Amino acid sequence: MTAPAPHFSLSDLDSRARRVFRDIVESYLESGAPVGSKTLALSSGQNLSPATIRNTMAELSRFGLLASPHVSAGRIPTQAGLRLFVDGLLEIGDLGKTEQANLEARLAGSNQSPDRFLEQASGMLAGLAGGAGLVLCPQSQLSSPLRHVEFVALDNGQALVVLVFEDGHIENRLMPRPEGLLPASLERAGNFLSARLKGRRLEEARADILEEIAQGHAQIDASAASLIEQGLATWSGQDDGAESKRALIVRGRAQLLDNLEAQTDLERIRLLFEDLERKEELIALLDRTEQADGVKIFIGTENPLFSLSGSSLVIAPYRDAKQNILGAVGVIGPTRLNYARVIPMVDYTAQLVGRWLNKA
Structure with a gap:
């Protein structure tokens, strides 16, 4: 497989290649299965023949955006392809009023302790996003x-x-x-x-x-x-003898075991479970990335911690009333996350957590 050029962008693809690429990635994210030219010709509504689609898929593969997991199989997006899709083609909107109200209702309960509330937020993200929910707690009072x-x-x-x-x-x-x-x-x-x-x-x-x-x-x-x-x-934890441990709440590991379609998937999940047990390294990762402005997304080997399990992490910081960052919430799972759904969900949950902690 050829890696894309360092400055490869959507402008390097013509309109047909972009449409085919988008359809393949969206189909893969929905089903987890390789996408073939015949299937795409029947489902895409682009009025393209299977031969034309095959030629376009071959071109996208030469660009390093698609790969074939097996001989004669259809194509799946590579890590570079997923990154290009997320950065340039993914359509992300704000959560609707109903979805916002649903998240707020799930996290309702102003009398509960901060620890219990953060555990609830982690579990909620796991249940709704289909991955493991993560919450990096504030360092302390x-x-x-x-x-x-x-x-x-x-x-x-x-x-x-x-x-x-x-x-x-x-x-x-x-x-x-x-x-x-x-x-x-x-x-x-x-x-x-x-x-x-x-x-x-x-x-x-x-x-x-x-x-x-x-x-x-x-x-x-x-x-x-x-x-x-x-x-x-x-x-402030600046001396070597200080205890500056941060709590990391991980909920929903069982969500990662749902809908596995191949033994190789199970092996990746096993490796991901091992990554999740390395809490000190994961906390260090979240500490470094929680300073991001808004949602930050890691795909596959973009972070060494997940290089073996091929996982994705979607994370957003939560803040106090003065907009100082207190911690972070996120979802981790296979790269086949529903990014269009997970990204705004993580973002809004971070806002809810910050809002609740400011009232607590």
Whole structure:
């Protein structure tokens, strides 16, 4: 099979080739079966003979957009073909009012815990999209704006830091206390942080605070500055000893086993299950891609994590009221996803998750 040129685009195809290519990909995404020229001639409504379609299919194969899984079989889109289709030919509209209301009803229940709500969102995506639903949870409550910070001296060279968030949530953290740090310095450190963190998330203010200390503009002594620097590193997961684990919710693995038509499909699903068990790598992938503006799509080997299972991932970030990204939701499954349905569904679910978490 010949790979398409690096800058290959739809403009390299004439109108007939585009129509045949679109029909083949849409038929494959619907059925999962190779598409033959006779079948296409009968179903496409293009008034093209099987011979003409075969010639066009051969041309598309030379471009690296189609492949034949077996000798004398019909054609299926390659990974490059799917990417070209998704980027240039896929028609994606917003969800209708009825579908939006359906998703909202499925996620209704304002009294449930955030963990339960996110599990429900993951399961809903799995059930509706025919793949496994993924939700990357917020790192912690530190993703929320802060109201107040206070340090309390403890025995054994430790300090207790009290983090009060705007939503009323309180977190207490233990940390080593710099040698020689006086109670007055603890109070100044708390006041200094409270003034700069009030109404802001830790990650938003961290760089500004550290720069102010480095420039010598902070009205605090060296011990208090050391305490603040150590605390900012620990709370934001910047030091090697910090626990900065993120929770990943995966629901609907059984959905991937539905409608398998060949043993090779089962083997790909087995490999995909192995990928899903490598949660640390998957979390790292989602962390890198959740900064995307809107929905992001990985097809097959476009990401090394799924290179063996040949899977696709559709992911969208969810945000807080200030449009800061908190996490991501998505669907993972075989490359034969119904992209036209899954993409707007993932996008709207991300909006619902962000909206609910902002109210919680």
